[in-house]
Amino acid sequence: MLSPRDGWLPEVANRTDPVVLGIESSCDETGVGIVRGRQLLANVISSSMEQHARYGGVVPEVAARAHLEALQPAIREAVATAGVSLADIDAIAVASGPGLAGALMVGIGAAKALAVALNTPIYAVNHLVGHVGADVLGPEGPFEMPAIALLVSGGHTSLLRVRNMVSDVELLGETIDDAAGEAFDKVARILGLPYPGGPEIDRLAAEGDPNAIRFPRGLTLPKDMAAHRYDFSFSGLKTSVARWVEIRRDAGEPIPAGDVAASFREAVVDVLTAKAIAACVDLGMPRLLLGGGVTANRRLREVAQQRADAAGIDLRIPEFSLCTDNGAMIAALGAELIMAGHGASSLDFGADSTLPATHVQVQ
Amino acid sequence: MGGCDVVILAIDTSAGTSVAVVSLDGEVLAQRETSDTMRHAEVVGWAIAGVLADAGISSTEVTLVAGGVGPGPFTGLRVGLAAAVAFATARDIPLLPTVSHDAIARGYYDEHGPDAFATGLRVVTDARRKEVYWSEFAGFVDGVPVRIEGPAVAKPENLAAAPVQIDATAVSAVDLALVALAERAAGVSRAFDPLYLRSPDVTMSTGPKRVVQ
Ligand SMILES: [Zn+2]
Numbered sequence: 123m124l125s126p127r128d129g130w131l132p133e134v135a136n137r138t139d140p141v142v143l144g145i146e147s148s149c150d151e152t153g154v155g156i157v158r159g160r161q162l163l164a165n166v167i168s169s170s171m172e173q174h175a176r177y178g179g180v181v182p183e184v185a186a187r188a189h190l191e192a193l194q195p196a197i198r199e200a201v202a203t204a205g206v207s208l209a210d211i212d213a214i215a216v217a218s219g220p221g222l223a224g225a226l227m228v229g230i231g232a233a234k235a236l237a238v239a240l241n242t243p244i245y246a247v248n249h250l251v252g253h254v255g256a257d258v259l260g261p262e263g264p265f266e267m268p269a270i271a272l273l274v275s276g277g278h279t280s281l282l283r284v285r286n287m288v289s290d291v292e293l294l295g296e297t298i299d300d301a302a303g304e305a306f307d308k309v310a311r312i313l314g315l316p317y318p319g320g321p322e323i324d325r326l327a328a329e330g331d332p333n334a335i336r337f338p339r340g341l342t343l344p345k346d347m348a349a350h351r352y353d354f355s356f357s358g359l360k361t362s363v364a365r366w367v368e369i370r371r372d373a374g375e376p377i378p379a380g381d382v383a384a385s386f387r388e389a390v391v392d393v394l395t396a397k398a399i400a401a402c403v404d405l406g407m408p409r410l411l412l413g414g415g416v417t418a419n420r421r422l423r424e425v426a427q428q429r430a431d432a433a434g435i436d437l438r439i440p441e442f443s444l445c446t447d448n449g450a451m452i453a454a455l456g457a458e459l460i461m462a463g464h465g466a467s468s469l470d471f472g473a474d475s476t477l478p479a480t481h482v483q484v485q
Numbered sequence: 486m487g488g489c490d491v492v493i494l495a496i497d498t499s500a501g502t503s504v505a506v507v508s509l510d511g512e513v514l515a516q517r518e519t520s521d522t523m524r525h526a527e528v529v530g531w532a533i534a535g536v537l538a539d540a541g542i543s544s545t546e547v548t549l550v551a552g553g554v555g556p557g558p559f560t561g562l563r564v565g566l567a568a569a570v571a572f573a574t575a576r577d578i579p580l581l582p583t584v585s586h587d588a589i590a591r592g593y594y595d596e597h598g599p600d601a602f603a604t605g606l607r608v609v610t611d612a613r614r615k616e617v618y619w620s621e622f623a624g625f626v627d628g629v630p631v632r633i634e635g636p637a638v639a640k641p642e643n644l645a646a647a648p649v650q651i652d653a654t655a656v657s658a659v660d661l662a663l664v665a666l667a668e669r670a671a672g673v674s675r676a677f678d679p680l681y682l683r684s685p686d687v688t689m690s691t692g693p694k695r696v697v698q
Contacts, residue, residue, distance in 0.1 A: 131534070158492070181686075181687045183687075184561070184687070186563060186677075193571060193574070200492075224560040224563070226526075227525070227564050227567075227568045229567070230526045230564070230567075231526055231565065231566075231567035232567040233566040234529055234530030234533070234568060235567070235572040235575070236571045236575050237530070237547035238530060238534045238537070239544045239547075241543070241544060241574035245532075308693065361696050363698075365697050368697045380495060469534060470528070470531060472527040473526055
């Protein structure tokens with residue numbers, strides 16, 4: 123009998139421009155991407171977002187079922203788009219965490235079978251660091267490191283110090299309650315808007331005054347800054363919006379939804395950008411990379427640019443299809459690991475829903 | 486490997502993890518299994534790589550894939566199905582979705598012969614939450630189990646007594662392969678449709694909770 127330590131899978135032969143197929147299934151997007159070195163060949167994303175709309179948030183079991191259904195069409199489409207044959211694939215990469223365990227396991231099961239069927243090595247990589255990896259695929263080429271990375275989505279809100287994306291990533295802070303994207307969803311519900319909340323709030327906020335209501339900025343008071351300088355909290359903000367709206371509703375007053383949306387969005391954007399810029403300044407890193415689905419938010423991009431410019435910080439925001447959860451970013455990180463000479467993962471890793479950002483690769 | 490053109494790779498994770506490679510004429514080339522019901526994602530890759538190595542064949546010699554569609558606890562069930570779909574896609578070979586309970590019935594048939602359940606056979610597996618998955622069979626035609634009811638989910642106390650009931654805790658990928666081959670020979674085909682038999686656990690949104698009391 124082979125034991126799990128027999129090193130059954132081959133080592134990658136091509137370390138200069140490896141063709142890597144990446145699979146992402148940590149939340150509600152099934153992503154299959156293919157890269158050749160730092161060149162993007164395909165980025166197929168199949169989202170189950172619409173199926174979650176009636177529940178007002180991502181339902182893990184619904185997401186996991188959708189991943190399984192999406193796998194075969196997504197793999198086929200990615201290979202066809204990339205113009206490669208499956209035999210050309212040098213390695214498989216897969217997000218093994220953090221994320222929803224049951225969802226991650228679908229991608230892991232598929233990735234392992236692909237690796238065995240194609241006789242390639244497999245790289246189990248960190249989803250969060252994958253967001254950083256997406257950057258190398260853009261037309262501007264890789265962002266200079268070290269850099270600060272702010273990763274904001276419905277599942278995570280994290281601030282990373284990245285000295286080297288394949289070997290030296292440090293978590294500076296993260297949300298201690300809701301993710302920023304979740305806060306958008308919850309406030310959208312308070313205002314009677316459908317899921318997902320981000321685009322709805324953005325649309326409504328365009329007609330509102332961002333300074334109409336002063337909503338609290340979580341973890342920015344001096345006492346909080348001591349212990350949570352780079353952490354985030356959006357739960358109090360959400361409650362504050364709910365209270366503001368209820369009091370007026372109870373009094374029979376009209377709700378200025380545009381002002382509420384704009385003021386709420388301003389509070390979120392203010393904290394996200396202030397803490398990210400502060401990290402750059404404090405740590406002497408004049409480079410900030412944004413990632414995650416919430417970067418689609420226009421106001422976030424705007425304020426981040428203004429503040430980065432004012433502080434002399436170089437800001438990088440990859441295009442949206444590389445910011446949202448996707449397989450290309452996982453493939454890109456896998457390719458970076460290969461090009462840096464890192465060995466493949468063993469076949470016995472599992473899903474780790476709380477995988478720390480410092481673990482770029484799971485052996 | 487000697488002269489068989491068809492090798493089927495069968496993967497079932499509806500209970501533990503069971504993986505086998507079987508030739509067209511039913512010869513078992515290799516099989517690996519574990520009864521661990523919590524570590525499907527960890528073991529499935531080794532199980533597939535292991536059976537190919539044990540059988541002394543390369544992945545290119547596999548010409549069919551059978552995937553156990555359950556019923557079974559969802560999270561684990563999906564791992565094997567994801568692997569089966571991916572393997573079939575990678576090699577561009579057919580995937581044969583196969584009912585895991587049929588494999589259990591097939592195993593019983595092969596062990597006890599047709600007489601042992603002339604009065605019918607019920608297969609029962611654990612569905613957690615104090616419930617069971619069950620299927621009833623009336624016999625076999627050309628190696629294909631004739632399932633007359635189920636798979637379905639029920640509380641065990643709500644099931645009437647059956648003349649022959651198998652309370653199975655494992656599903657053999659060898660038996661799954663044999664059912665898949667028999668169904669294929671008989672022209673039976675099935676959509677790729679995992680037998681979850683339960684809706685996802687969700688509470689419908691009833692609007693935001695009040696914060697002002
Ligand atoms: Zn993400």
